[in-house]
Amino acid sequence: MIPAVMPTYARYDLAFDHGEGAYLWDSANRRYLDFGAGIAVASLGHCHPHLVEAIREQAGKLMHTSNLYNISGQQRLAERLVANTFADAVFFNNSGNEAVELGVKMIRRYQYANGHPERYRVITVQGAFHGRSLAMLSAGKQEKHLKGFGPEVDGFDQVAFDNLNELKAAIGPETAGILVEPVQGEGGMRPMSKAYLQSLRAIADEFDLLLMFDEVQSGVGRTGKLYAYEWTGIAPDILASAKGIGGGFPLGATMATEKVAKTMTSGSHGSTYGGNPLAMAAGNAVLDIVLAPGFMENVQKVAALFKTGLDDIAARYPTLYEESRGTGLMRGLKCKITNTDVVAELMENGLLSVPAGDNVVRFVPPLIITPDDVKAALAIIDASSRELAEDAA
């Protein structure tokens, strides 16, 4: 008989009971150092007292009202995101998929509102992951995700990673915008170069296309800035945020400049749950912490320490690893052996990581990790690598 929970996930035989900071405890009370953070979600680690208190307090007051009424937490969170980013306005949703898909709707809406209803196609990049709805599967075009769910939703053209010639050649009279992850996460922790992202901005401006960044994974401090675009000297027209923004509470946000946002007139989009008081309490509590003076500097500092250690490990085990790559606290080891074998070995030794595409082991720890946490993780990765290298020999 089929299990009651639909069999869509290949789960590890492991269940966690509670967490604190960068650590999780399983049902047998064994402790794990969590460098997966629920896939880059637990930005403040587990059970951060400020986040717990904010959610507890709001839950006891008011959880949900719908968007038929004003929600003061939305006003506050939106104003703070606007004050700290390129954006002029924000729409709140419940997941990464929703945040990106709304951005694609906005690309189309902007072109429509500006006299170009024929422009509806969006260019994406190989290795992309934008979510699991029919439209976002068609944007990502990953065969393993699309299989059996065809036909694809029309309107997406995909070009090679880091290839401007191919991208320019893909622009046609129906092209409306460009959608990329400044750092591909699921695709294998691949940062796009500053020069490439700057060129995308120039190309978008030249052809009156909108530039959208999917920062669902790279956002909210993950790269050592609130959003990764801040490293590039340019800004997108639209940005999708989720994962870390709620610190574990489901929350997404689609942000845009005024020229785009103003085309999303009353009735053009909506969500029953999106931006409800409880989610807003979580989002505001996360921002309280990540916007505090010194927080990003600390992320940059521990990230540099982690990078140095991972680079060293990659160099010392050339039979296991091709390279260490990524940026900030979004790092990966590109493997020569099967990535899931490495993830399993790390887990056995008490460190949680996440497999990613392109045979990469992904490390996306909570942003609150200390240098000691980094040293502990590196020690486990080193010891596990030694065992794996001996097994392979």
Ligand SMILES: *Cc1c(COP(=O)(O)O)cnc(C)c1O
């Ligand atoms: C995880 C992710 C998504 C999808 O987010 P969900 O919350 O699972 O819908 C979209 N884009 C990127 C870059 C992601 O990492």
